Amino acid sequence: MSSGETPSKPSTDGTCLVHDFEDGRRSDISIVGGKNASLGEMICALKTEGVAVPPGVATTAQCYWQFRDWPNEEKDAIILAYHWLSVEVGVEDLGVAVRSSATAEDLSDASFAGQQETFLNVSGEQALLNACRRCYASLFTDRAISYRQTRGFDHLEVALSVGVQQMVRSDLSGSGVMFSIDTESGCDKIILINAAWGLGENVVQGAVNPDEYQVFKPFLNKPGVVPIIEKRLGGKEKKMVYSKGESSTRNVPTSKAERSVLVLNDLDILQLARWACTIERHYGCPMDMEWAKDGMTNQLFIVQARPETVHSVRKVGTFQEYSINTKGKTLTTGCSVGDAAVAGRVCMIQSPTDIDAFIEGSILVTETTDPDWVPIMRKAMAIVTDHGGRTSHAAIVSRELGITAIVGTGNATYVLHTGQDITVSCVEGETGYVYDGIANITSKTIDVSKLPRTSTEVMLNLADPSAANRWWRLPCDGIGLARMEFVVSNHIRIHPMALVHHDLIKDEAVKRVINQFTADYKDKSRYFVDKLALGLARLCAVAYPKPAIIRLSDFKTNEYANLIGGAQYEPKEENPMIGWRGASRYYSSDYKDGFALECKAIKRLREELGFTNAVVMVPFCRTVEEAVKVQNELAKNGLKRGEDGLQIYVMCEIPSNVILAHEFAKHFDGFSIGSNDLTQLTLGIDRDSGELAALFSEQDEAVKWMIAKAISRAREAGRKIGLCGQAPSNDPSFASFLVKCGIDSISVSPSSFLAVKRNVAKAEDGIEQGFTTVS
Structure with missing residues (x-):
């Protein structure tokens, strides 16, 4: 030229x-x-x-x-x-x-x-x-x-x-990978975004543990809503930047400041998520995309898009369910890839040049993988890596090859060794577990398309937000019991009063730990609100638009005391099971400031995140007077019954709830029978007592009489009533009794859903054939 x-x-x-x-x-x-x-x-x-x-x-x-x-x-x-x-x-x-x-x-x-x-x-x-x-x-x-x-x-x-x-000058900003569906469960309501500082190769190749964001697709165009339901800070140990000389790029360590903050702000996350929906809609299939942000202009770009290659070819309506028994101690954890579990022997390899040293059928353990590793990966029973996220090379190729993998453990090559027998479990949600020894693993194929329809609603009991997505294919009628305690104890870990009154903490070691957890928060209590709102959002997302009944905190005092900073705020009780728990805490001057954080989290869940399908449920409400006091506290904190469609239920787990059901019905929109506590208090048996275990039974005639009465009285008062206790999960035939009583819904553990659904259908068919209901 x-x-x-x-x-x-x-x-x-x-x-x-x-x-x-x-x-x-x-x-x-x-x-x-x-x-x-x-x-x-x-x-x-x-x-x-x-x-x-x-x-x-x-x-x-x-x-x-x-x-x-x-x-x-x-x-x-x-x-x-x-x-x-x-x-x-x-x-x-x-x-x-x-x-x-x-x-x-x-x-x-x-x-x-x-x-x-x-x-x-x-x-x-x-x-x-x-x-x-x-x-x-x-x-x-x-x-x-x-x-x-x-x-x-x-x-x-x-x-x-x-x-x-x-x-794109992402060397001055960040980049990453995005999927228009959840990569592990295939849930089509979720957009998954991974991000790290610098050029995108480190995320793609799994050389760093990236930030992770999840966005709820149905709310992306809902005015006034920010449907980001997960923000997980990654290690982001290094970043790829421009270089002069022979190599045009190089990796440098990230600063402490870069490692401690998220790469993307909310506006960036939502922009990328909307683009993911646009691209998916145009191509007519789930998509796998790469993105980059220019550090000079702050503009976002899509730099690659291709069809997702795993869930798009799976048979619709079926999934495989695995369970693990007799597992050993946990050796390490990371991001789970897939939803299976395998057990075998470790073969640790440091480089793909050592392919001849790899024993086919072993579990590959290494720092990270790139395309050079594919010949070894093909021979592996499972893969465990130190680095990488759910969109890394190791994760993508493992899914495509149908290999169970755990990536981003941080220490697998340090704590495991060649010749060691281990179990690799990806059946417990987004966290994958490596257990010592060979566990007993069973599996079964579930075809939900063949399940019968029922008039009685069959719902799910869920607690772990990271495991919720794996059940999205089950044709449930919502979540009958979302346990707040799991989110508090596993994701927040700090006693709410220790955050509200952070300056009053006496133990300096406890204060230091809390400061580490809440380093990004000037207002320490906001940490609790944010974490709880996001954890509950992930549960509500699985059920939406069907209801998700969120039980307010129901820790006993000894359980609250085990939270960080909790010992300072909890009394020692001889019998915490029937002590200061549930409703009695919410209006107490010793806890109501902590309860206000729960309310703020639910308010944010419904208003900012958009999950108006969230229903509030009050546990262990002993008297009608307590019901009034709790309603007042809820209203003070922005959760007024009937406002913006908010429904408030009460647990029916104390004999007084049954005896005065008509009175309780004046203050609540529905009841949920807690069969464990109702059995405990009807029979006078500590449910945790080993000596009395043989006497503890929801099938006892006295307990069944209480349940039947609760159902009939709730229906007379025009209120919905369900059961969220363990009885139908332990013994699916118990569902037949509940249907004959005329119950509106039954909420069970996911593993019992299929059996209970079938039993409900049989019971309903029996009633149509002329069986009488229980009075």
Whole structure:
């Protein structure tokens, strides 16, 4: 090109060697490969909908087939296209990302994740040509050949396109990966975003533990709502930045300040989430996307989008349920990948060059994986890594290969050793557990499409927000019992009064621990409100738009005392089971400031996060006078019964609740029978007593009489009544008794749902055949 000559836009005729992204479509996979075809599709079709994609050009398959001797025609076409792109952007020798795009990749059943090379911050003609040459060569590395063999692709039929795309200055900000569904459960209401500082390769390759955000899709366009239901701070131990010299990028350690804060603010998270919905809607399938934020302009970009390749090909209506028995002690934990469990022997490998040392069928333990590891990963029973998040290379490839994995443990290579027998469990939610020894693992296939319909609602008892998504496919009628205590004890861990009156804590060691937990909060009590609201949101999200009945805190004093800072605020009781618990705490001067935090969390849950399906339930309400006092405290804290559709239920777990059901009904919208406590107090048996265990039975005639009376009296008062105790879960046939009593709903553990649902259907069919109900 002569000096001063303006380069022309790459042509689009059938023999052209380079395409402008803007002229590409997703149907052009055979011409420019899956990645580049998708980028062209988004620039062309989604620009008007606000989705920002950096401009670029792509070499064609024709260019690849002519490549063997690097003819001048190809070189010139690439150089001219590069100069044209530089002029378009307005930067001489534009810094670009050079990415491989195979004609068989980014398909709905094969992602080819990371199989070919990517080069970042490439600038200048010679550097660009070198990067293109290395991209072509990467089509025939061991890892790429191995992957094609696994997926059944002919090596000589796959061509490669090279994408040359303007670099986003995420080295000055952050970048990451995003999925339009939950990666583990396939829940289509959730958007998952991972983020780390610097260029995105560290997140993709799993070299860092990233931040994680979850967004509830149905509320994204709901005015006044911020539906971010999870913000999890990652370690983000290093970041990739620009470099001078031979290597165009390098990794540097992140600062303490960078590690202690989230990469994205709420506006960024919501912007990316809306783009994910737009892209998913346009492509008509769940999507896997990469994004980057420019640190100079603060603008967000989508730099890659491809179909999600795991849940999109699963059989609808079925899932596999695993359970673990006789497990050993916990050795380490991390992010779970998949929803299975396996047991086997460790084989620790430090480098993919040690492939000959790996014993096929072993559990691979290593620091991290990249595409070079695929030949070893294919031979592994399970995979455990020190680094990486749920969108890392190890996670994506493990899902695609159907291998159970735990990533981001931080210490697996330190605490495990070759030859050790372990169990790898991903069946307990988003946290994966490595247990010592070989546990007993059982599994069964669940086909929810064959479940009968019932008039009696069958709901779920849930407590752990991180495990809630795995049950989204169950056709339940909502959550009948969401246990707040789990969120407080496992996610918050601090006594609410120790946060409200932080300055009054006497134990300096306790104060230091609290300061560490709440370092980002000037108002320590806000930590409790935020954590509780987000934890409850993840439970409500599974049920939405069906109700999620949230039981207010029901710790006993000894349990409250075990929370950080709790010993200072809790009395020692001889019998905490029937002591200062439930409703009696909420209006007490010794706890009502702590109860106010629970109320603020639920208010935020309903108003800011949008989960108006949340129903409040008061536990252990002994008297009608207590009911009035609790309602007053709720109203003082912004939770007034009937306002904005708020319903307030009461637990029916004390004989007085049954005896005065008509009076309690004047103050509550519904009842939920707690069969454990009702049995305990009807029979006068401490439910935790080993000596009296044989006498403790919800099937006792006195207990059944109380339950039947509670149901009939609630219905007479025009109030809904359900049961959320353990009885139907332990003995699904107990559901038949409840149906015959005319109960509105039964709430059970997820593992009992199918059996209870079938028993309810049988009981309802029996009533239709002429059985009489219990009076």
